[in-house]
Every structure is written in structure tokens, then in C-alpha cells.
Amino acid sequence: MHISLTETAAALKAVQRIVITAHVNPDGDAIGSSLGLMHALKALGKEVQVFIDDDIPAAFSVLPGYELIGKPAEGQSIPADLLVAVDVSLDRIGKVAEAVKAPTLNIDHHITNDDQADKLYLDGTAAATAEIIYQLIEELDVPCTQDMAMCLYTGIALDTGWFRFSNTKPRTMQVAAALLSCGAQPHVISEALEQRPLSEVQSLAFALQKIEILADGKVAGICLDNADLQEHEAPEGLIGMVRVIEGVDIAFTLKEKEPGLCRVSLRSKGIDVTKIALQFGGGGHVRAAGCSIEKNCAEARNDLIKAILQVVEAES
């Protein structure tokens, strides 16, 4: 059931024990929104826990509260009055769904949200869920602290590609300006999130030699099989390097994280890449989507490229 921002604030005020969760394979917006909301609800005197059913990349330890994020154990039961799922549909919260048997409140900006929660606040015009959380904090009348600001600025910055993507709206920037006033330190965030070991920079050089160009240069991608990834740690942000090649509309990376399990990232400059990701049970945004394919690298590559070329052909 869709509710308003005011009703969302009221639903949070009405309960005491709150568990916050987000999607598996969490990104900056999922983590930043979860922690930003946690700090705000704690300031209201609530008992708040964040559980995400995945490992949280260590780079996010720059975010205040990082160390408080739990991962549900098999069969664990977590008592709560309310389960708040941010930046996600309920079907992508993993084991948290079984661990927390409580009414559900869903806060999201993905227009693909499945509307399965008891209550849903969806704002598809927000660049990031963190942008919504800031408005919610204002609605809750909680003073925005530096801890909240650091978390929420991170969510907005990462979901807008640092204010580059077309989802960057005046309101996005106004919220970011307010977060700076509350003490967000973009250079601290960016330096922490962009740090990479020398070995990873060197593995980037390796990966860049594997770029493949398809569809007359409209599509470019890099496939790394499990053997490659055993030898060279997969560099973060690799897809960004592919995306900037002149003439490329769709960029992809395919990484065989485990033998027979490939994670795919898709970026575009125009074509709706959710059309590709949805075919493999994934999701995302028009210009940034992802999915997993349970096949080995060569087979997954074939399936993915076929799907990409079909979409490219349909668009041209």
C-alpha cells in the first residue's frame, strides 16, 4: 500500500524496535540510506538494528555505524516491531525476510519496486533513496548530524555517479548542499571509497587488455573468468573505464565470481539496460543495471551478448 512521507514518519514514530535492511550486494545508497536512517531513529530514542544479508565492502567503514551492520545467521530470529527495507523490493533482502517476522515498511526510489510491503513510500523522482531519507529526517524533525550527513551524502553521490548522471536534479543538489552544511565531508568519503591497493590498479591494467568491442563499436565489455579472478582481483569501477570509450552506448562487465556464477553490470548512455538485466532476473535503472547468470563465463557471455545485441537491434 502506497503511503505519504508524513505517514512514513508516523509509522516509524509509532514503534520502538526497528530493523532496517537493504538489498543483497549492497551499494552506497543501500548502505548509506540504512545507516543514515539508523542514526536518525536512534536520535528519536528507538532501538534500531541494521541487518543486510551480505558482506559489506570494507571501504564503507568510512561511514559512521558501519561496524553495527549485522548479517543474519541461518535460522536466526530477530525480534522487531517493524522491518524497514530501504532502496529495495522485499524479494531482494535475502535471509532478513525469514529472520524478521514483523510488519514491513518499504522506502525506495526504484520505479521497478514490486509493491509487496505492508506500506510503501516510493519516490521515483528521487535520485537516491538517501535523498528520500534526508526528507524523512526533516519530516521526523530530527536535527541532521554529521553522522547522518556522511551516510546520506554517500548514498546520493554514488547513485548519481558523483552528480554526473541525468538523475541529478536541483533537489538532489539542494539536499547535498544541506548535507554539507550538516558536516558531510565529500573528500573523506571519496578518498575512502576510491582507495584501492596497488595490486588492484595493476589488475586494472590487466583487465583493460581484455576489452571486447561489438555491434560496430556500440557495445563494449570485459569478461573475466574465474581463473582470471583468481589471479587478478577484479578491479572496482572497471565498467566506468569501458563506458567512456567513444561510440559505446552499452558497456558491460561479466565476472565469474565463483565457478558457474557470473555477476553482470550494465551501463548505458541511452538504451534502457533494465531490458537486458530483467531477462536474467536482475534489475536497476535505465542507465545502470545488473544481474547474475548461473553459468560459466563462456556460456554466460554468449547469453548476455545475445540479449544485448537483441536490445541494441530493437533500438536502432
Add this chain to the structure above:
Amino acid sequence: MHISLTETAAALKAVQRIVITAHVNPDGDAIGSSLGLMHALKALGKEVQVFIDDDIPAAFSVLPGYELIGKPAEGQSIPADLLVAVDVSLDRIGKVAEAVKAPTLNIDHHITNDDQADKLYLDGTAAATAEIIYQLIEELDVPCTQDMAMCLYTGIALDTGWFRFSNTKPRTMQVAAALLSCGAQPHVISEALEQRPLSEVQSLAFALQKIEILADGKVAGICLDNADLQEHEAPEGLIGMVRVIEGVDIAFTLKEKEPGLCRVSLRSKGIDVTKIALQFGGGGHVRAAGCSIEKNCAEARNDLIKAILQVVEAES
């Protein structure tokens, strides 16, 4: 002579024929500020020309008015009532200084400005000169158009590393929000400025193999001699790849653009790199500076590394 923003606006309103210039080796802020101001002054009915004594990278053709930027010819004389130098001290405008014999108005945000212009509006708290130009446009009471907004957003985005650097202040973001409202399209700007040929991505892989690590990992850099650069075009943004290596405080690149002429870029996470750049007649900001060294690659490398290590030692 230092003047106020209001006096700057009055000085512009008082004249008819205006030449705008910026520094040689112009960056996004120099180009964006020049063009943004040009559009605003044209809207006021002024006769405005932009002259920069350098080639303007083709990527900036995304900026409205790019094609109007002139380069002064040897011995050319350009009539004007006022020469406006933006984002620069007067000593770095090249041949424009001889070509335009007119009173000078200088608008800048570099605290290293040499204060040699007839009139100087300096705001060292501004993240970019483009941020000042936006305030000037408001002061001039010119409605901000999409053309102006595209140019000024570019200047701000590039001088703040897309809202990452510590110079990103609430006012910076508020100006950026206003520019979005005026029609700035960050995705168009970023996609244009970040495009690179496949060959350049491949040359990046080459360059990354040349990373050298110094001072127990506090310093990292890449030197490309003229032979390297003949074979592999120097990739833009290379220094950004060095800067993110864990533990590195000072990152540098040294490119022997012509035999015996090296261009140096310096970035830091804390140490003031102008202390290094100034030793070689360059300049910049605490965290981003540059200079040229008129020696071959090996000699310039020795001089540069000596200067860097001295500064690192003095700081530790």
C-alpha cells in the same frame, strides 16, 4: 586593486567591447568561466570575444560557444575597452597580454593571484571561478540561460572533482543546484568530457604498468618520456588512477610532451603540493598543482622527485 562583486559588475556594465581570456593550458574552469561570462555579457548587449592563447581540447565542444574561442595570432592587435582575465593571474595569459591593450579586470579564486590587474575581484573561498561568475551573473541581473549553466556547471564540476574535493562547500552545491534549474545537463557534460578513444584506454593500461612507488608508499607517480608518448597517446586522468592507491599522499605524473619539455601534474591528500609546483614556476591549489620543467624526462624526473621528497620529509 581589489574590488567588490558589485564594483566588478559595474566595471563590466560601463564598457562595450570586452575581451575575455584565461590561462594557457586551460582547464574546465578556465573555459567554462570564460564562455559562461561571454554568454552573460552578450545577453547584456556587449560585444564580447574570448581569446585564449592555447588549443582548446575538443571534448569542450560540448560547451555552447566553444567554436567562438579565438587564439591570438603573432602580432595581432585586438581592440577592446576592457580585458577580463578569469581564473588566472595576468602573467599566464600568454600572447593575449600583448594583443589586447586595454584596462584589465581580473576575476579569480586562486589565493596565489599576483594582484597585477587594474582591478581584481578575488574570492579564495569559491571552489571555482565559475562559482564566482554565477554570482556575478546574478549581480548583473542577467537571467541565467542553459548556455551559461552548461558552461558554469562544467567549471564547478571539474574544479571540485565532481563535488568530491574538500573545496566543495554548501554554497558550491547551491550554485550547482541553481545551474541545474537553469538547464545544466550534467550527464551531457560528463559524457562528453569523459569520452576517450579505445586507443587511449589501451594506452592507460600501458601507462599503469609504469607506476613507481617512493617514500615508503607515500608518493606514487608515472613518468612517460617523449618516446612513450609518441607510441601511446598520454591518457587523460591518469593521475587520478595514481592518486587512489592506498597509502599514497602525493601522486604525480610527468609527461615529456616535447623533447626537453616536461609537464608535471601533482595531487595530494594533505600535503600542500603548491610548495613543489612553485619551485618550478608553476602553481595551483593545495591538493592539485602543476608546473613545467624544461629538461628531458630523466633529468626532470630527478629534479621533481628530489623536490617531492624534500617536501614529504619536511611534513613528516
